[in-house]
Amino acid sequence: MPVIEKLLPGSVACAEAFTDSPGAALFPQEAALVSRATDKRRREFTTGRECARLALGKLGVPPGPILTGERGAPQWPPGIVGSITHCAGYRAAAVARAGDVTAIGLDAEPNGPLPRGVLDVVSRAAERARLAALSGAEKGVCWDRVLFCAKESVYKAWFPLTGRWLGFEDADVTIEPDGTFTTRLLASAPSASPASFAGRWLASSGLVLTAIVVPAVRAATGQGTLADAAGAPGAGAGGKLEGFWSGADG
Numbered sequence: 276m277p278v279i280e281k282l283l284p285g286s287v288a289c290a291e292a293f294t295d296s297p298g299a300a301l302f303p304q305e306a307a308l309v310s311r312a313t314d315k316r317r318r319e320f321t322t323g324r325e326c327a328r329l330a331l332g333k334l335g336v337p338p339g340p341i342l343t344g345e346r347g348a349p350q351w352p353p354g355i356v357g358s359i360t361h362c363a364g365y366r367a368a369a370v371a372r373a374g375d376v377t378a379i380g381l382d383a384e385p386n387g388p389l390p391r392g393v394l395d396v397v398s399r400a401a402e403r404a405r406l407a408a409l410s411g412a413e414k415g416v417c418w419d420r421v422l423f424c425a426k427e428s429v430y431k432a433w434f435p436l437t438g439r440w441l442g443f444e445d446a447d448v449t450i451e452p453d454g455t456f457t458t459r460l461l462a463s464a465p466s467a468s469p470a471s472f473a474g475r476w477l478a479s480s481g482l483v484l485t486a487i488v489v490p491a492v493r494a495a496t497g498q499g500t501l502a503d504a505a506g507a508p509g510a511g512a513g514g515k516l517e518g519f520w521s522g523a524d525g
């Protein structure tokens with residue numbers, strides 16, 4: 276079972292890789308996107324696409340090019356949402372049908388402290404205060420890295436939903452030691468977009484992984500608006516969304 280799967284509900288298909296397979300191939304349109312890139316960039320892009328195609332295959336979507344859209348966001352086939360991440364020694368992708376999920380944000384980082392000075396740039400004062408309180412919570416977890424990773428996954432879920440930039444100061448993330456986090460979104464956004472995101476995090480195999488999955492809300496279920504669902508305290512863990520996370524661990 277892919278490690279990342281522990282963070283995802285059953286409606287989300289995923290694939291991951293810890294090495295780059297020499298046999299992995301790109302469609303010509305994809306290869307053109309990285310034709311001038313470094314070897315490192317070509318390898319992460321290629322394995323990321325390979326993971327994405329494997330995950331799409333689990334949804335029954337046939338292989339096809341996944342091009343890069345506005346501001347770097349992957350362009351998924353119609354009716355599909357997803358997210359890709361890569362860092363040293365790890366690549367992953369997660370996808371779902373748009374009828375089940377509105378947005379996914381995935382991020383992976385090495386589980387090591389952020390370089391000096393970075394935390395001040397990527398966090399708000401209140402987030403730093405909460406990190407300080409977490410420091411004794413679990414040995415071996417670099418909480419500043421978990422925060423950074425969570426914020427990158429916030430952006431990856433936010434951008435496809437809104438088409439807007441989100442700065443590090445525009446989201447307030449609260450990490451819980453139990454493997455969850457919540458994000459208050461502080462930037463102005465289209466009225467239907469969520470006011471908050473619920474996510475999950477995991478430290479495993481030398482990595483920090485974070486995932487945000489914004490569930491789709493079907494009008495016929497009477498469950499309210501997308502903003503209600505994604506913004507509900509504990510969304511994704513119970514309440515109106517009970518059952519949504521049944522595929523995830525814990």
Ligand SMILES: CC(C)(COP(=O)(O)OP(=O)(O)OC[C@H]1O[C@@H](n2cnc3c(N)ncnc32)[C@H](O)[C@@H]1OP(=O)(O)O)[C@@H](O)C(=O)NCCC(=O)NCCS
Pocket residue numbers: 319320323343345346347348349358359360361362381382383426427428429430431432434435441442443444445446
């Ligand atoms: C885009 C960004 C989040 C990528 O994160 P990263 O840790 O550097 O890199 P990762 O390997 O994890 O992810 C890269 C993948 O993200 C995806 N991605 C890039 N831009 C994206 C966007 N605008 N929307 C959604 N996904 C995007 C792509 O699939 C990319 O891989 P690919 O180019 O091979 O397809 C980061 O570079 C960035 O610009 N951050 C600033 C914005 C931000 O994080 N704000 C914080 C809000 S709280």
